[in-house]
Amino acid sequence: MKFTMTALLVCATTATAFASSAFAQEELNLYSSRHYDTDERLYSDFTELTGITINRIEANADELIARMQAEGVNSPADILMTVDTSRLERAKNAGVLQAIDSDLLEVRIPQSLQDADNMWFGFSQRARIIFYDKTDVTNPPLTYLDLADPAYEGMVCHRSSTNVYSQTLLSAVIENYGTEVATDWAQGLVNNFARDPQGGDTDQLRALVSGECDVAIANTYYFSRALRKDVDGLDAEALANIGWIFPSQNAEGAHMNLSGGGVAANAPNRENAILFLEYLASDQAQQYFSAGNDEYPAVAGVGLSPSVAALGLFRADTVDLSEVAKNVPEAQVIFNQVGWE
Numbered sequence: 185m186k187f188t189m190t191a192l193l194v195c196a197t198t199a200t201a202f203a204s205s206a207f208a209q210e211e212l213n214l215y216s217s218r219h220y221d222t223d224e225r226l227y228s229d230f231t232e233l234t235g236i237t238i239n240r241i242e243a244n245a246d247e248l249i250a251r252m253q254a255e256g257v258n259s260p261a262d263i264l265m266t267v268d269t270s271r272l273e274r275a276k277n278a279g280v281l282q283a284i285d286s287d288l289l290e291v292r293i294p295q296s297l298q299d300a301d302n303m304w305f306g307f308s309q310r311a312r313i314i315f316y317d318k319t320d321v322t323n324p325p326l327t328y329l330d331l332a333d334p335a336y337e338g339m340v341c342h343r344s345s346t347n348v349y350s351q352t353l354l355s356a357v358i359e360n361y362g363t364e365v366a367t368d369w370a371q372g373l374v375n376n377f378a379r380d381p382q383g384g385d386t387d388q389l390r391a392l393v394s395g396e397c398d399v400a401i402a403n404t405y406y407f408s409r410a411l412r413k414d415v416d417g418l419d420a421e422a423l424a425n426i427g428w429i430f431p432s433q434n435a436e437g438a439h440m441n442l443s444g445g446g447v448a449a450n451a452p453n454r455e456n457a458i459l460f461l462e463y464l465a466s467d468q469a470q471q472y473f474s475a476g477n478d479e480y481p482a483v484a485g486v487g488l489s490p491s492v493a494a495l496g497l498f499r500a501d502t503v504d505l506s507e508v509a510k511n512v513p514e515a516q517v518i519f520n521q522v523g524w525e
Contacts, residue, residue: 211237211282212456215252216265218443222476229472230463236456243381245271252280257450262457268348270355271315272304272444273396273509281446284458292465292483297442300506304446307464309480310351310403311438311500312427314390316449327432328357328439332372338426340373341388341397344381345519349403351383352517353439355511359503360436363514371522381525386415393422403441404495408478412491430498437501 214227217249219242225490227238241248245266252259252275264275275281280302289298297306316324321339325331329342343350358366378397384517385402389410393398408430410418430438445464447457463469475489518524 187188188519189271196470210235210374210453210456212453212460213239213241213260215241215243215248215261215263215448216445217243217248217267217271218265220477222472225472225476226469228462229468231293233458234416234459236271238445245274245301247269248428249275249280252448255279255450259448259450260452261448262381262453263445263450263460264448266441267441267443268352269306269442269475269505269509270348270352270512272299272442272446273305273447273506273512276301276303281447282449282451284447284461286458286462288462289465289479294295294482294484294502296502296504297444298478298506299446299480300504304444305461305465305483306442306444306505307397308443308477308482309440309445309500310405310428311480311498312349312401312403313438313439314431314478315391315402316427316429317395317401318425318427320395320398321427324427324429325431326429328353329361329369331399331401334344334371334372334375336376338376338378338397339398340376341378341384341391341400342373342381343385343401345452345516345524348383348481349441350381351512352441352508353401354515355508356436356501356503358441358511358514358518359508360501362369363518366515367518367521370518370524374522374524386418389426390417392426393417402478404492405478408491408495410477411494428465428495430496432501433499436503437499440480440500442482442505443473448455451455 231237252261253460283302293305318342354366354370357369385406388400388402411425451457465483468485470483470486473479474481474492478491
């Protein structure tokens with residue numbers, strides 16, 4: 185007995201439990217670099233719906249990819265889940281993922297959020313946007329290219345060039361505007377840095393509060409998380425003085441970072457792995473990504489949590505993230521060329 189893809193979507197969306205006998209002895213081995221407690225609900229509900237037990241190995245993406253390579257054909261991994269398109273593409277190029285055919289995923293996941301060869305699919309997104317000090321900045325940058333304007337010299341905080349969010353943003357600028365514009369933009373941004381690149385996205389927001397910089401780039405879910413619960417250094421008073429801009433709304437739209445996954449190249453439980461990816465595309469799972477981790481669903485029409493909706497409506501860049509990921513090596517050359525540490 186097998187459950188169809190359509191049946192899974194219906195059951196997952198309505199939270200109607202499967203009869204679990206067919207999968208009672210089955211399992212799924214998940215290698216994940218997502219370290220969010222809220223994902224527990226995803227796993228437990230999938231098990232409740234299907235009877236498939238999830239075994240998890242958690243580490244950073246590079247460690248997991250290296251582990252899968254070392255394990256080779258004997259790897260127990262069924263699924264690799266990680267954050268950012270560049271890491272998903274890295275896994276593909278490392279030969280640790282396999283192509284799959286799923287009509288459900290093709291319908292549910294936009295083409296721009298999936299690999300051209302069906303080796304990985306995006307399931308949640310974070311917009312990488314501009315935040316600014318409302319007291320000190322009366323004319324905030326409205327586009328990504330504006331960040332390189334000399335008017336913002338000594339005002340901008342950003343993460344290092346080794347961070348995947350930095351790499352993917354520059355890769356998107358390359359894809360949208362070409363290498364020459366991207367190089368000039370990166371050089372201009374370096375000229376405008378208020379400090380050496382450092383820290384995570386929450387640190388960029390804290391730097392606005394401390395006055396270390398007036399403009400910062402960060403992913404939306406870090407700010408939305410602070411709206412939803414206590415985050416050190418980002419209390420209500422601090423948040424009230426931070427403004428935000430969804431960049432390039434009259435151009436390419438806001439750059440999106442992707443969290444996604446794919447089926448491991450040597451998955452011993454391949455059918456279960458595909459079923460899990462299809463579950464992640466269900467309305468139920470998509471709502472968890474927003475409510476539990478302040479992310480944007482990949483599937484259109486799924487409701488947003490209040491902390492995410494509070495940032496307002498915007499137009500996202502629909503550039504093919506599979507193509508963006510291919511620009512990461514070129515982006516690294518540009519980083520080195522302009523001295524972006």
